[in-house]
Amino acid sequence: MQGKPNVLLVGAGGVGTIVAYGIDYVSKSNLSIVVRRDYEKVKDAGYAIQSVDYGNIEGWKPQNIYPSVESAAVPGVTYDFIILTTKNLPDIVKLEELIEPVVTSEKTAIVLMQNGFDLGRPFIKKYPKNVIISGVSHIGSHNSNGVIHQTQKDKSLVSYFENPNLSQDVQESKTHEFITLYSNKCNNCSYFADAKWYRYRKLVYNATLNTVCALTGVDTGRLDLAGGLESVSIPAMKEVIAVATADGVELPKDVINSVVHSDDGDWFEPSMRVDVKKGNPIELEAILGNLLQVARELNVEAPVLNVLYNLLKVVQFRLKEGQGLITLPKERPISDKIYK
Amino acid sequence: MQGKPNVLLVGAGGVGTIVAYGIDYVSKSNLSIVVRRDYEKVKDAGYAIQSVDYGNIEGWKPQNIYPSVESAAVPGVTYDFIILTTKNLPDIVKLEELIEPVVTSEKTAIVLMQNGFDLGRPFIKKYPKNVIISGVSHIGSHNSNGVIHQTQKDKSLVSYFENPNLSQDVQESKTHEFITLYSNKCNNCSYFADAKWYRYRKLVYNATLNTVCALTGVDTGRLDLAGGLESVSIPAMKEVIAVATADGVELPKDVINSVVHSDDGDWFEPSMRVDVKKGNPIELEAILGNLLQVARELNVEAPVLNVLYNLLKVVQFRLKEGQGLITLPKERPISDKIYK
Structure with missing residues (x-):
């Protein structure tokens, strides 16, 4: 596994699981996921997925499954990418604080595959030297009793939230690196300059x-x-x-x-x-x-x-x-x- | 019955029934009511009323009960007062049109005992020579399966919606006449100059x-x-x-x-x-x-x-x-x- 980047996806529900599966499909990274509600079910049996992009899959599991962000903070492991596919509810959970245990300053790129506007701001404030990537996903997928039903193709547009502390080059190349880890022949993930x-x-x-x-x-x-x-x-x-x-x-x-x-x-x-x-x-x-x-x-x-x-x-x-x-x-x- | 004014109350639900009962209690008018939903039940058995003002009453009926405004338009009968105690929903029912069959021009005073603002306008427009009375009721009363529960005392403030085609005197005296027909020792109905x-x-x-x-x-x-x-x-x-x-x-x-x-x-x-x-x-x-x-x-x-x-x-x-x-x-x- 050495040499491959470490990726941690937080929030493996309807959308998150398809993103995770897509990354696992490419197989250019060591993928871990955090799943809270369905952890007990998924850690043994894996996921059942019915996907317009990937077909019907039974018992899929990534390399590591954790029940919480804290438990994903494994000594000696640094994450190159953290992907957030949870809902964005800062009045309930501040995600920039939630992921603190798994972020390495100046190293971990944080990918926000979430609805909303100006989402990068609290992350850039808290992690001023990290790249914050923007992913807008047009996927249609939901989790129904632990079975993932993907009904609309995974099409995503990826760019970055401008971080004034970092050069454009660094931010662009990290963004392209993420696309390389995610983009495959079944999904449609492309770079879009202006988030x-x-x-x-x-x-x-x-x-x-x-x-x-x-x-x-x-x-x-x-x-x-x-x-x-x-x-x-x-x-x-x-x-x-x-x-x-x-x-x-x-x-x-x-x-x-x-x-x-x-x-x-x-x-x-x-x-x-x-x-x-x-x-x-x-x-x-x-x-x-x-x-x-x-x-x-x-x-x-x-x-x-x-x-x-x-x-x-x-x-x-x-x-x-x-x-x-x-x-x-x-x-x-x-x-x-x-x-x- | 001769000599007593004819009163028709439209909408004998929670509030309307207590108003009707109060008028019947005074016994200075011939009272008819229009009741739609509960007509079949009420025309034979009358009303059951549990009232903070009047106590427990079984089988109360006014002089006439009609299932619709049209059926209350009895040949030879002219109404001196029509009291509206329905909800005011002009986007569903235009009350000034609904009561047309029972209004006599230049004679019938129309009492709006309803929530809302500037309610007199469409009535003054349609009946330019009729007095339009304003009643604001602070009653707490509801109709639960045909039984009327009055939990808050009947306190009402009565005045008139200014009709520029009529003198103040005419409007004031009609308003006071209505109060005389309605006010009794159990309720609290008073004149309030400025509707x-x-x-x-x-x-x-x-x-x-x-x-x-x-x-x-x-x-x-x-x-x-x-x-x-x-x-x-x-x-x-x-x-x-x-x-x-x-x-x-x-x-x-x-x-x-x-x-x-x-x-x-x-x-x-x-x-x-x-x-x-x-x-x-x-x-x-x-x-x-x-x-x-x-x-x-x-x-x-x-x-x-x-x-x-x-x-x-x-x-x-x-x-x-x-x-x-x-x-x-x-x-x-x-x-x-x-x-x-």
């Missing part, structure tokens, strides 16, 4: 349709018929575009039209809406919180997005309470605050 | 806490703890106050503080939140739609209230679909509209 542009482009959908559907409890088709597309989502899209422009990113002139028509013919329920329905916490900070932080820094007004964010924070509170992450007393505490 | 002021005062709560709780799925206590009270509801309250000011209505200086503290100690779920939970349509137009109409007429900006309204319109669409009031095709229709 920032691409994540702004995705936000035009995610900050405006995903959020409004989550709040109102409908799919994008019903949102359109009910008038919310034109009364809320499109004004919100214009605010996303304004932030992008102020941030030096030029989105296509017809971006609103293409985003609106991207679900044509489908009563499509975006991810945040599905999370609310299932009672799962939503990726609110990664999608809207980070965008509004940048808007504030650039002095761009975003009144509609701000109301959506503040409303969804209340929804998130309710979802966290539902998951036992918040506990309230039986009697409502009385505040003596004076409101004006 | 407009009072309904603005109620909106400071209803347009801002009721709406936000409905959207986010929490009670007012959780709304506070989750931050939504300060980030959304209080800014919305300031917009309500701005509309009131532009409309010549001066609310108390500490109105925000008293509204916020009105639920102190309770995990209280406002009515709109309860409606959403039960899958019932919400009184969105009566509470927010009418307010925003006035805001537009007075050129008052209300950006937060506008977003809340537009989001809740989508929720209302979903609730209507859930009730079978909207039916959608299995395949989502494709629009060729170009969005900019």
Whole structure:
């Protein structure tokens, strides 16, 4: 095994397992994974995978399976790449802190294969000399009782979150190295120069349709018929575009039209809406919180997005309470605050 | 019976039945009621009422019970008062049209004992020579399987929606006549000069806490703890106050503080939140739609209230679909509209 880079993937659920399998398929690295919920099942029996890319697989296991990040911190082992394929919920778990035991400063490249915007910032702050790679995945895959069903091909666009402490060359070559470890004849993984542009482009959908559907409890088709597309989502899209422009990113002139028509013919329920329905916490900070932080820094007004964010924070509170992450007393505490 | 005025109450549910009973108790009018859902049960057996004001009553019936407004339009009978105690859902039923068969022009006074703001407008437009009375009820009463449970005393404030085609005297005396027919030793019904002021005062709560709780799925206590009270509801309250000011209505200086503290100690779920939970349509137009109409007429900006309204319109669409009031095709229709 000597000479091969060590790769640790954290979060082997629907998407993560297919990414891990793809890396194992290439066989140019020593692959370990961290899997929490299904650990007991998977450590012996391995994964059952039904994949549009790889076919039906029974009992697949990578080199090492760990039940936690701490247990993956094996003395003498340094990781060249850590891939995060968990959900991004910084208001619940700060991932940059979670992975601290397995990060080697100036060595480990951290790959964020996650939804959201400006995700690199807390990692660059905490690991100023490490390369932070951006992966945007268009995979459709879910974990149903420990069986991974991949229904949409694994197509990913990889680049890096610009780290001002490192040269472009170092960052680019690490990114290409990751692609080499991951890209195979069954998947479609390519270099895409501008992570920032691409994540702004995705936000035009995610900050405006995903959020409004989550709040109102409908799919994008019903949102359109009910008038919310034109009364809320499109004004919100214009605010996303304004932030992008102020941030030096030029989105296509017809971006609103293409985003609106991207679900044509489908009563499509975006991810945040599905999370609310299932009672799962939503990726609110990664999608809207980070965008509004940048808007504030650039002095761009975003009144509609701000109301959506503040409303969804209340929804998130309710979802966290539902998951036992918040506990309230039986009697409502009385505040003596004076409101004006 | 000759000489007594004819009164018709439409909507004998939780609140309406107690109002009807109170009027029957006074016995100064010939009382008829329209009851739709429970008609078959009530026309023979009458009502069972458990009331904090009147005690336990079995088999109460007014003079006439009708299953519909049309059937209450009896030849030769003219109504002196029509009392509406239904929910106010003008996007589903236009009440001014519903009651057309039982209204006599220049004679019938129409009493709106309903939640909401500027409710008189469509009635004054359709019946320009009729008095439109405003009743704000603080009753706590609900209909549970045909048994009426009144848990909070019937306290109501009655005045009139100003009709520019009629003199103040005519409107005031009709309003006092209604109070005489309704007020008894068990309830608490009084004249309150300024309906407009009072309904603005109620909106400071209803347009801002009721709406936000409905959207986010929490009670007012959780709304506070989750931050939504300060980030959304209080800014919305300031917009309500701005509309009131532009409309010549001066609310108390500490109105925000008293509204916020009105639920102190309770995990209280406002009515709109309860409606959403039960899958019932919400009184969105009566509470927010009418307010925003006035805001537009007075050129008052209300950006937060506008977003809340537009989001809740989508929720209302979903609730209507859930009730079978909207039916959608299995395949989502494709629009060729170009969005900019």
